[in-house]
Each structure stands twice: as structure tokens, then as C-alpha cells.
Amino acid sequence: MSLEFVSANHAAAMAAALAGRANERARGFGGGVYPITPQTECIEWLCQQEFARGEIVRVESEHSAMAVCMGMALAGARTFTASSSNGLAYMTENVFAAALYRLPIVMMAVNRTLGPPWNIWVDHGDTLLLRDSGWVQFYCEDNQEVFDSILLAYRLAEDRRVLLPVLVCQDAFVLSHTMMQTDVPDLETVRRFLPDLDLPHRLGDRPVTVGGLDFPHETEAHRRQHAEAMARVPEVYRECQDRFAAVFGRRPADAVECYRMDDAEVAFLSMATTASTVRAVVDAARGRGVKLGAVRLRMFRPFPEAALRSALAGCRRLGILDRDISLGLGGVLWAEARACAPAGCVVQNYMVGLGGGDVRPRDVDGMLQDLLARDAAGEPRLVEVGS
Amino acid sequence: MSSREDGPARGPCAAPGTCEPLLAGMAGTACDRDAPLLRAGNTNCGGCGMSITLNMLSRAIGARRVQLAIPACCGIVTAGPFPYSAYGAPVVAATFASAAAVATGLARVAQMNGEDTRVLCFAGDGGTYDIGMATLSAAAERDEDILYVCYDNEIYGNTGGQRSSATPLGARTSTTPAGKAQAKKDILAILAAHRVPYVASVSLAHPDDAVAKFARALDLRGFRFVHVLAPCPTGWKSEPAEGIRLVRLAVRSGLYPVCQIEEGRRWTVDVEPDFDRDALAEYFAGQGRFRGDRLDLGAVAGQIQEQWQELRRRCAGGVRT
Numbered sequence: 012m013s014l015e016f017v018s019a020n021h022a023a024a025m026a027a028a029l030a031g032r033a034n035e036r037a038r039g040f041g042g043g044v045y046p047i048t049p050q051t052e053c054i055e056w057l058c059q060q061e062f063a064r065g066e067i068v069r070v071e072s073e074h075s076a077m078a079v080c081m082g083m084a085l086a087g088a089r090t091f092t093a094s095s096s097n098g099l100a101y102m103t104e105n106v107f108a109a110a111l112y113r114l115p116i117v118m119m120a121v122n123r124t125l126g127p128p129w130n131i132w133v134d135h136g137d138t139l140l141l142r143d144s145g146w147v148q149f150y151c152e153d154n155q156e157v158f159d160s161i162l163l164a165y166r167l168a169e170d171r172r173v174l175l176p177v178l179v180c181q182d183a184f185v186l187s188h189t190m191m192q193t194d195v196p197d198l199e200t201v202r203r204f205l206p207d208l209d210l211p212h213r214l215g216d217r218p219v220t221v222g223g224l225d226f227p228h229e230t231e232a233h234r235r236q237h238a239e240a241m242a243r244v245p246e247v248y249r250e251c252q253d254r255f256a257a258v259f260g261r262r263p264a265d266a267v268e269c270y271r272m273d274d275a276e277v278a279f280l281s282m283a284t285t286a287s288t289v290r291a292v293v294d295a296a297r298g299r300g301v302k303l304g305a306v307r308l309r310m311f312r313p314f315p316e317a318a319l320r321s322a323l324a325g326c327r328r329l330g331i332l333d334r335d336i337s338l339g340l341g342g343v344l345w346a347e348a349r350a351c352a353p354a355g356c357v358v359q360n361y362m363v364g365l366g367g368g369d370v371r372p373r374d375v376d377g378m379l380q381d382l383l384a385r386d387a388a389g390e391p392r393l394v395e396v397g398s
Numbered sequence: 399m400s401s402r403e404d405g406p407a408r409g410p411c412a413a414p415g416t417c418e419p420l421l422a423g424m425a426g427t428a429c430d431r432d433a434p435l436l437r438a439g440n441t442n443c444g445g446c447g448m449s450i451t452l453n454m455l456s457r458a459i460g461a462r463r464v465q466l467a468i469p470a471c472c473g474i475v476t477a478g479p480f481p482y483s484a485y486g487a488p489v490v491a492a493t494f495a496s497a498a499a500v501a502t503g504l505a506r507v508a509q510m511n512g513e514d515t516r517v518l519c520f521a522g523d524g525g526t527y528d529i530g531m532a533t534l535s536a537a538a539e540r541d542e543d544i545l546y547v548c549y550d551n552e553i554y555g556n557t558g559g560q561r562s563s564a565t566p567l568g569a570r571t572s573t574t575p576a577g578k579a580q581a582k583k584d585i586l587a588i589l590a591a592h593r594v595p596y597v598a599s600v601s602l603a604h605p606d607d608a609v610a611k612f613a614r615a616l617d618l619r620g621f622r623f624v625h626v627l628a629p630c631p632t633g634w635k636s637e638p639a640e641g642i643r644l645v646r647l648a649v650r651s652g653l654y655p656v657c658q659i660e661e662g663r664r665w666t667v668d669v670e671p672d673f674d675r676d677a678l679a680e681y682f683a684g685q686g687r688f689r690g691d692r693l694d695l696g697a698v699a700g701q702i703q704e705q706w707q708e709l710r711r712r713c714a715g716g717v718r719t
């Protein structure tokens with residue numbers, strides 16, 4: 012274990028390389044990679060590594076980056092890639108394909124605004140676009156969490172009860188280009204956490220066609236199996252947390268993370284780094300006697316409905332902060348989470364920090380005043396923070 | 399050159415239901431695979447040139463260990479519905495543009511694990527000339543250890559017969575009802591420009607040359623590309639039994655050059671045409687897709703002349719060792 016001072020891009024790359032090396036006694040490691048701001052430093056770091064049994068393929072597009080991962084995964088290797096924004100949009104067909112083949116690929120996504128017009132700053136619209144792709148999705152709050160989540164992702168993805176790809180998301184620049192002290196374990200310790208990958212449907216010599224044709228009744232069966240695997244994720248994730256704590260001595264956050272929620276009557280629900288700002292506002296409001304709490308959704312897929320319901324059970328007013336907009340509807344998180352609020356709770360949606368606008372404590376405070384003044388929820392509000 | 403002799407001894411293709419004999423059973427030999435690449439029960443149209451291509455490829459593969467990446471095209475429908483597979487080798491059904499990238503992944507992992515698996519792409523002209531071109535070009539540029547076989551039926555067969563950039567001038571398709579206004583891409587020159595180890599075109603009417611070139615392409619390392627003109631009775635509106643004759647006419651008339659290019663420099667013509675004008679006329683007359691339009695045979699013959707001047711120049715200019 013060593014303490015490194017690294018950006019979240021490098022933290023993700025270091026975790027992927029460790030996971031990859033941990034599989035070098037099995038069928039090795041690899042992936043296709045393609046640059047896009049603000050993810051580029053992650054793949055550049057990987058391209059500087061030497062692997063005893065591993066290959067990073069510098070492809071011509073994100074679409075092919077995922078296709079190389081699929082080929083490598085089908086051949087039994089542990090695989091990784093990273094992308095962002097338009098790169099993820101371009102990759103989309105193969106993002107779906109990876110999940111439909113049930114391949115335990117891990118991808119790091121730096122959340123960035125979709126363009127044009129081109130904007131390199133944080134917005135969650137890119138990975139939420141992949142909401143229905145059949146991947147597990149995590150949203151992280153700091154560099155350590157990014158690092159830990161990559162390792163966790165492999166154990167979760169490769170579990171025979173799951174066999175699904177996992178997306179680990181981090182906010183553009185706020186994390187991707189911010190250096191933080193990060194605990195980096197040594198390879199032997201990582202090996203104790205990550206067993207060799209043994210893909211049951213690895214392509215060998217048997218004359219099978221992987222991903223051929225389905226009739227409706229086969230698709231129904233395949234979708235049901237995929238959905239059942241998703242449904243098993245929360246339970247397997249908890250086992251992964253336990254194992255992680257036993258091996259590395261720290262416990263990764265739950266799918267739903269609560270802050271001062273025990274007696275909270277008012278709460279904010281958010282994802283990723285916005286949650287840090289919200290916690291500061293919670294502390295300040297508590298000082299003024301407002302019974303405010305905060306819930307952070309770390310796992311977006313599968314959607315942890317039961318955990319969210321119990322977290323919000325005592326809530327009278329709930330503000331849901333989205334760093335995204337589903338045009339013609341409102342925030343994506345709001346649309347999914349509002350049904351988890353208890354009956355009679357006022358649920359108001361705030362879409363804030365779109366295109367990377369800095370969400371400051373005063374902005375969250377403004378939303379708190381708005382929320383406290385409401386008798387009923389209104390239309391989803393797009394809150395402009397200015398810069 | 400070929401390592402077919404190294405494989406285990408194989409009996410003739412006699413076991414019923416396990417082997418579709420090459421050339422109507424006349425060519426079943428000791429080097430055929432026990433399990434043919436294209437197994438009985440597939441649903442390809444009668445007279446499909448892609449089926450014949452697979453049978454020749456199967457013979458060339460012999461005892462070699464292969465894996466295939468096949469994109470969306472008629473050739474993946476061939477596999478049949480889950481959980482069946484009409485292929486006698488492991489196949490990944492790739493997304494339409496991704497065969498060469500999926501194959502890259504398979505080949506890299508085989509290589510890093512010391513396995514002598516020959517990884518093949520088997521793709522139509524749409525997945526090669528059109529949507530998969532960037533993926534193909536990139537894999538060729540990286541010189542991936544892949545044999546890429548393009549069966550070119552000059553049409554999007556799977557989706558019911560629309561034009562591709564391999565559709566020849568004048569051919570009517572469902573999206574070029576008046577006949578295509580543009581000539582097809584010169585795919586061999588495109589691949590040769592990547593200076594990959596091996597590029598070849600094969601004629602299904604010349605099986606000895608075809609099987610030998612497939613075998614050579616299988617044995618070489620690095621990126622290899624083999625192009626096959628694959629008659630498609632359904633899309634060409636031709637008689638299923640006429641496919642091989644049509645290919646022979648295309649070769650004789652000079653319309654379809656049968657050649658190979660080593661290292662992007664050494665061009666060799668493998669079958670000399672006689673530039674027969676009647677053969678050209680017969681080729682077009684045998685296909686409904688050319689019927690009724692204003693195809694100018696003289697102009698086509700002129701284009702063939704030009705194409706061959708260029709080809710001869712390349713053959714002469716190539717560095718010979």
C-alpha cells in the first residue's frame with residue numbers, strides 16, 4: 012500500500028493496470044483505447060505501461076475501442092477502456108453489445124457535456140444516455156472512490172451471478188484533473204481481492220456462434236436472465252464491499268449513502284461531486300435548526316429502489332438535483348427517484364450545473380429556500396448558476 | 399508453404415450430415431475438415447456464392463484452429479437461430495462495423511497466450527467497403543494478425559438488396575432503381591495502399607487457385623485480405639445454377655481481375671483474361687439487375703482496358719525479389 016498524489020484519471024488507470032496485472036497468470040489484460048478530453052490522461056497513462064501479458068490497442072474510434080474490448084473479453088482476457096461525452100455517444104452501439112454478450116468489461120467514463128456546441132465540462136447526460144444499456148453504473152465523489160470502484164467493478168462484473176459490464180463515472184475536471192491523495196495497494200493485495208477471470212462463455216474451439224440470431228421467445232429468455240443478473244447486483248455488491256474491507260481495510264460506500272438523514276424532514280438527493288457541496292449546506296442549515304439531510308446515489312444501475320425508499324422514508328420535502336436534462340421531461344434522476352419518496356412528500360426537481368457550471372453552496376442554499384417555501388411541487392426547474 | 403500436411407489425417411467427407419462436399423462431392427479429399435466450416439442445415443439461398451466461398455475456405459483451413467468474427471450480413475444469418483450454429487468453428491457475431499476490431503481483440507489475446515489460432519473476419523461488401531471501412535483500414539494499418547475475407551455480392555443482401563459502394567456501374571438495386579450511376583470502389587488498391595503482407599482476389603470458378611491462395615493467406619502472419627466475387631442469385635436476379643459460369647465470364651472478360659499483392663508492392667495476375675467481348679455481354683445478359691438499363695458495353699470494355707493498363711503498370715512497377 013502506498014499513498015499517491017494523483018488525478019482521478021490516473022487513479023482509474025492505476026486501478027485498471029493493477030486489476031489487469033492481477034489477471035496475468037490467467038488470460039491476461041487489454042483493451043482498445045481512444046482519446047477524448049477530459050479522459051485522455053487515463054488512456055495515455057495506460058499506454059505508457061508494460062504488461063507481461065497485456066495489450067493496449069490504439070484504435071481509430073470509440074466504437075472500435077469497445078469492439079476490441081469485446082473481442083478480448085470473449086477470448087477470456089480482463090478488459091478496460093475509458094471514454095467521455097461524444098465518445099460514449101459514438102460508442103453506444105457497442106456499449107449495448109458488450110452487455111448483451113454478458114461480458115465483464117469495465118469502463119471509466121469522465122462525465123462531460125454532449126456537443127456541439129463543444130463544452131468539455133461536467134454534465135451527466137452522456138452516461139445517462141447509456142442508462143438502458145444493461146451496464147451497472149457507479150457515480151463517484153472523490154479520487155479514492157474512483158480507484159476503489161474500478162477494483163470493485165471487476166469483482167462484481169466477473170462474479171458468475173452477475174457477468175455484466177460496469178461503468179465507473181467521475182465528474183470532468185472536478186475529479187478527472189484534480190490531484191488527491193489516494194491509497195494504492197500493491198499487486199499481491201489486489202490479487203487477494205480479484206481472482207483470475209474465468210469467463211464461462213469464453214470462445215474456445217467449440218463451434219458456437221456468440222451473439223447470433225434470436226427469435227422473440229429466446230430474446231424474452233435472454234432479457235429475463237439479464238434482468239435477473241441485474242437484480243442480483245445489490246446483494247453481490249454488498250459481498251464485494253465486505254471482501255474489499257477485509258482485504259484493503261476500508262469499506263467502499265453503499266449504493267445509497269445517507270448524511271444526517273436519521274431525523275431529516277428535508278433532504279436533497281444528488282449524485283457524484285454535487286453531493287460534497289450539498290453536505291456542506293446540510294451542516295450550515297443544521298446550525299440554523301433546519302432538519303436537512305442528504306442522500307447520495309452512488310449506484311444508478313441497477314436502481315437501488317428499496318434502499319432509496321428507506322433512506323427517504325421520513326422526508327417531508329425532497330429536492331432532487333440533476334446534472335442533466337432529459338429534454339421534454341426534466342431531470343433523469345428526478346424522473347426515476349421521485350417515486351421513492353414517501354406519500355405526501357413535496358418532491359421538487361432542480362437541474363443545476365448543466366454544462367459544468369459550478370454548483371456552489373449558495374446555489375444549493377437558494378434551492379433550499381425555494382424548497383422550504385413550497386406547499387407543492389412545481390415543474391422541474393432549470394437553475395442557472397452563471398459560470 | 400501450406401501446413402495442411404501437419405494436421406491429423408482426415409478421411410474423405412463421407413459421414414452423412416456432417417460435411418457439405420465441395421464442388422458437388424467431386425472434390426472431397428483427405429484434407430477436408432471433419433467438421434466443415436459451413437454445416438448442413440444452413441438457410442442460405444440456393445446457388446449462393448457465399449456458401450461456395452465458405453466451402454473453399456473450409457478446405458483451405460483443413461486442420462487449422464480458427465475463430466471467426468462475422469458482422470451483420472447474410473453470412474451471420476447463415477449461423478441460424480440461437481442456440482444452433484451452422485458454422486463448424488467458433489464465431490462471434492459482431493456489430494456491423496466492428497468485425498475487424500473484434501477480431502483484433504481475439505487475435506491479440508490468442509497471441510499473448512501463445513495460441514496458434516487463426517482469426518478470420520468473414521464480411522460482406524457492406525461491412526467492408528462501407529460501414530466497416532474505418533475499422534478495416536485501422537486494423538490493416540496496425541497490421542493485426544487477421545485474415546479478412548470479403549465475400550462481395552455487390553449488394554446489401556441481408557436487408558433485401560440495396561446498393562453498396564461495391565455495387566457496379568449500371569446495376570439496379572432497390573435504392574438505385576434506374577441503375578447505379580457510380581463505379582465500384584477499387585478495394586484491392588485501397589488495401590494494397592495499406593502495404594499489408596497479403597492482398598488477393600479469388601475466383602470461385604478457379605478453385606485450385608482460390609484454395610491455394612486461401613491456404614497461403616491462412617499461413618501468413620499480419621494483416622491479410624482476400625476478396626471474393628460472390629454471386630447472389632437473389633440480388634443479381636440470376637439463375638442459381640449459373641453462379642460459377644458468371645464468375646468465369648467476369649474473369650475471362652477482364653471485369654474481375656484475379657491477382658495478388660504482396661507487401662503492397664508486388665502485384666501478380668494469377669488468371670489471364672482473354673478480354674472476350676462476348677463473355678462480357680453474356681455476363682451482363684445473365685443477370686436481371688443489368689437488364690433493361692442503358693448499360694453501354696463499349697464503355698464498360700473501355701473501362702476494363704483502362705483498369706488493366708493500370709494493373710499491368712502496377713505488376714511491372716512492383717519490386718520483384
Ligand SMILES: Cc1ncc(C[n+]2csc(CCOP(=O)(O)OP(=O)(O)O)c2C)c(N)n1
Nearest residue numbers: 470471472494522523524525553554555556
Ligand atoms: C449499424 C447497423 N446499420 C444497419 C444495419 C442493417 N444491416 C444489416 S446487414 C446490412 C447489409 C449487409 O450487407 P453486406 O455487408 O454487403 O452483406 P450481405 O448481406 O450482402 O451478405 C445492413 C444494412 C445493421 N445491422 N447495423
Ligand code: SF4
Nearest residue numbers: 443446472555630632
Ligand atoms: S441473398 Fe444472396 S448472399 Fe444472401 S444468402 Fe441469398 S444468395 Fe447468398
Ligand SMILES: [Mg+2]
Nearest residue numbers: 522523553555
Ligand atoms: Mg453484400
